[in-house]
Every structure is written in structure tokens, then in C-alpha cells.
Amino acid sequence: MKILSYILSPIFAFVFYALLIIFHPMQWLGLKLFGYKGHKFVVDYMNWVLMKSLLFLLIPVKIENNYDLPEDTTLIFVANHQGMFDIPPIIWKFRKHHPKFVSKVELGKGIPSISFNLRHGGAALINRKDSKQAIAELTAFAKKINTNKWSAVIFPEGTRSRNGQPKEFAVNGLKVLTKYNKEGFVVPLTINNSWKVFKYGKFPLGIGSTISIKTHEPIKIDSLPFDELFAKTETIITKSIL
Numbered sequence: 001m002k003i004l005s006y007i008l009s010p011i012f013a014f015v016f017y018a019l020l021i022i023f024h025p026m027q028w029l030g031l032k033l034f035g036y037k038g039h040k041f042v043v044d045y046m047n048w049v050l051m052k053s054l055l056f057l058l059i060p061v062k063i064e065n066n067y068d069l070p071e072d073t074t075l076i077f078v079a080n081h082q083g084m085f086d087i088p089p090i091i092w093k094f095r096k097h098h099p100k101f102v103s104k105v106e107l108g109k110g111i112p113s114i115s116f117n118l119r120h121g122g123a124a125l126i127n128r129k130d131s132k133q134a135i136a137e138l139t140a141f142a143k144k145i146n147t148n149k150w151s152a153v154i155f156p157e158g159t160r161s162r163n164g165q166p167k168e169f170a171v172n173g174l175k176v177l178t179k180y181n182k183e184g185f186v187v188p189l190t191i192n193n194s195w196k197v198f199k200y201g202k203f204p205l206g207i208g209s210t211i212s213i214k215t216h217e218p219i220k221i222d223s224l225p226f227d228e229l230f231a232k233t234e235t236i237i238t239k240s241i242l
């Protein structure tokens with residue numbers, strides 16, 4: 001299997017980065033000609049294509065959602081984090097809820113398509129070394145998603161797990177987001193197997209393991225005190241990690 005990964009990895013890498021380069025000017029055109037809706041349309045389908053590109057590594061993506069997620073309100077998707085391939089399926093599957101990511105500021109420049117989307121698509125770019133900036137950025141972001149009835153995606157572990165084992169969830173990001181969106185819902189997500197893409201490191205890439213994302217029952221934000229909401233969310237997510 002590892003021998004096959006040496007063959008498939010360069011093919012996937014070429015396709016993946018070619019797609020990022022192709023979609024970069026398409027995003028720019030969508031934004032300039034049609035504004036937010038045009039940009040979002042391009043981003044949604046870019047992430048569908050990026051998700052499908054994993055098939056070059058023999059990796060399908062399975063998304064399980066047995067709930068009718070509330071509409072016309074803010075959803076805060078909270079997930080464990082296993083790698084960069086956690087993101088395209090979330091953007092595509094939940095596109096009608098306008099998911100916006102809380103991301104580290106370093107990703108806001110230098111990466112075709114991805115950086116452009118983070119800067120212009122409504123994400124929060126957090127400087128982990130500057131707590132004052134991080135809180136101010138999160139506060140503005142929380143108010144913005146509330147005003148626009150968008151949704152947020154946050155990975156409370158902060159950094160991805162390299163072996164699938166969950167790290168302790170940090171409290172501050174979710175606390176700020178829920179403070180300004182009390183009428184909304186937290187939607188826990190459990191991600192499995194995306195860490196296996198990089199189980200050998202950057203090269204070769206792991207192949208053949210299905211990435212799965214499980215949606216759990218939404219929790220009304222104002223139904224619980226924050227500490228209970230946070231603990232419940234973390235427990236629900238981590239219990240379903242394989």
C-alpha cells in the first residue's frame with residue numbers, strides 16, 4: 001500500500017495545487033463582478049472539487065447528518081481538528097449556512113485561493129501570539145456572523161492532532177462566539193481519519209482511509225450555562241473519535 005502511495009501522492013499534489021491556482025482568479029472575478037454571492041459560489045464549488053480530488057488518493061469523504069439544522073440563525077460548528085482536509089467537506093456540506101472559519105493569521109497570505117478566501121470571505125484571522133488582537137478579532141467576527149446570520153467553524157484544539165487523539169479544547173474562542181450569538185446553536189462535529197493523509201509526514205501521503213464527519217444534535221446556546229455547554233460539546237465530539 002505504501003508503494004502505491006508513492007505513485008499517487010505526486011499526482012494528487014499536482015491536481016490539488018493546480019486547482020488552487022485555477023480557482024484563485026475565479027474567486028477574484030466572482031467577488032469583483034458579483035460581490036459576496038459570486039465569491040461564495042466559486043468558493044463552495046472549489047471546495048467540492050478539492051474534496052473530490054482526494055479520490056486520487058483513494059480517499060472518499062463521508063458526511064453523516066441526521067438532523068435538520070436550524071436556518072435563519074447563527075450556527076457555531078465546533079469540531080476536533082485532524083488536518084487541512086477537514087475543511088473542504090464542511091464548507092461544501094453546510095454551504096447554505098455560510099460557514100466562516102476561525103483561522104490563524106499566517107494562513108491569510110501566500111496560499112493561492114485559500115488565503116484569498118480567508119481575507120475576503122469573512123473569516124477571523126487570529127494572531128496566537130497577540131491575545132489582545134485575537135480577542136478583538138473574535139469579538140468583531142462574532143458580531144459579524146450574528147448580523148449576517150452566517151455561521152462559524154472553530155477548532156478548539158487550536159492545532160491539528162497528528163495521530164487522531166484529541167487535544168484539550170481551549171475555551172476562549174467558543175466563549176466569545178457564544179456570547180454574541182445566544183439565540184443561535186452549537187453544532188458539534190466529529191472528524192475521523194483525516195489525520196491519516198499525513199500519517200507518513202508530508203510525503204508520501206496516506207491513501208485509502210475514508211474521511212468521515214459526523215454531525216451531532218444542535219445545542220441551543222442559551223439553553224445551558226456556558227461551562228456546561230462547553231463541557232457537553234467537548235464530550236460529545238471526543239466520544240465519537242475512533
